[in-house]
Amino acid sequence: MVDELRQTLEHVGERFNLGEYEIDAYLAVLEHGELTASEIADSTDIPQPRVYDTVRSLADRGLVELRESRPMKIVAVNPEDSFGDIQASFAEMVSELEARYTAPTRDTEAVSLVKSRSTILRYIEEIITTAEYEIALSLTPDLLRRFAPQLREKIADGVTIELLVTPASRAPDPAEFDYLSVATIARARRGITTPVLAVADGEYSIYATQDALRDDQDRYGVIFNRSALGFLVSGFFGTVLWTTAETLAADGRDRPFPRRYASIRRAVKDIRELGGEFYATVEGRNIETGNSIVIQGKVVDVAFEDTEEVASFTVETPDGPVEIGGLVAALEDIESREIRIGRNEPPGQIDN
Structure with missing residues (x-):
């Protein structure tokens, strides 16, 4: 053979x-x-x-x-x-x-540098297809069309997708392109300097320059295989790119609860925008002891700035209120790793 x-x-x-x-x-x-x-x-x-x-x-x-x-x-x-x-x-x-073919394990190295266009595209596709509940994406219009079939499958599976299309001048017209078939919310941002990136469930992520997908010499992509580093890409996406883009389409109100989040910013935005009573189950760790912990209770307060530099919420527990922050939280009580938000009661405890 x-x-x-x-x-x-x-x-x-x-x-x-x-x-x-x-x-x-x-x-x-x-x-x-x-x-x-x-x-x-x-x-x-x-x-x-x-x-x-x-x-x-x-x-x-x-x-x-x-x-x-x-x-x-x-x-x-x-x-x-x-x-x-x-x-x-x-x-x-x-x-x-x-x-x-033996697929390379992504756990061997926390960070990998790749310079091949085909490799960058392969990792973007893998990140999309392996996401279980949340994807953050910054794509060029050409890449959006390339990965649209995979994104539609994820939307059908109930995955939340925040999509940024750049440059805005070449983004498909919402009257001609069904953004809500490929994203929960889609925005467009000016500038070819906006990087291409993808983050699955707040963990597996890739960051690449747009030049890396052309024939220029300055080409590279960085793959973050562990959440302790991959959250940097997600944070950059949420605070720098997302806040400087214009909304093309959104349907966040139509998705059912409970919902699952890797990003506290997305959780807090939904709580603020949708209104009403919410209950949370949060898996994370105490920021002072580092011990793993699961918190459940009613959401009684949120803190959020439009720049998205600040995002947190407070859960009322039998032991008193507990403030929940995102990864590498320092001001809050708990660093969240995974969040579930429900309407009538705390969603079922997260399986480890």
Whole structure:
């Protein structure tokens, strides 16, 4: 099986290993149906002495036919005939490669630096598809269209999605694009300097420059695999990017309770905006002792600034009021790691 896969790889590689001259000549012949060597030289940048070697290479690959007339004519072969045999080989090869693929564990390193566009895109997709209840996203319009199918699936599964589209000048018109099919709330922000980022459940996240998704030299992405560092991306998204964007669409009032949150800012915003009585179950740790703790009770107060630099709420417990903060909280009593908010009673205790 290993030898067969290697042979398939070699076969596919040989067929597609076309040089610049071969590509130019092939496209020219495809466009015109047939050409002479002189016509190929005239319509491309291929030097006349190189044309014959180039078209013979294409003929050896079955991409064109050479008709020995005077002058010789290079005739296009229907691409379906040229590549029909390779399609089956390619599909089989991909299947075999997937069977051998071992997904890299994200727990080995807290931070990873990646410089490959395809790797950045793969991680963004993985972050979206692995999210259980909350996603924060900053995407270009092209990336929004690319990942729209996965986002629609997550919305259908009840995942909360805060979507930022940048630059705003190229964001799809809300009259023509259904933002609420891919996001709970969508905003647009000016500037190509706005980074691309994705955060799943406040933990697994990636931050990349827009340049990293073009052909520029300054390309990089940073992957944060643990919540102790990944919350930095989420915090940056919430306080710097989100607050400087204009709303395109929102449907937060339509989602049922109880709701689950990784970000205290999102929890507090919902409590403030929706009004009424709320109850909370919070899994976190005491900021002074570091001990893990679960707090349950009625939400009796909230603190929030429009800049989102401050966000907290207070829960009334049998032992008295307890103030809940976000990750790395210092002023509140509890650093929350996961929050559940309900309407009539504290939601069921979070499973560890």
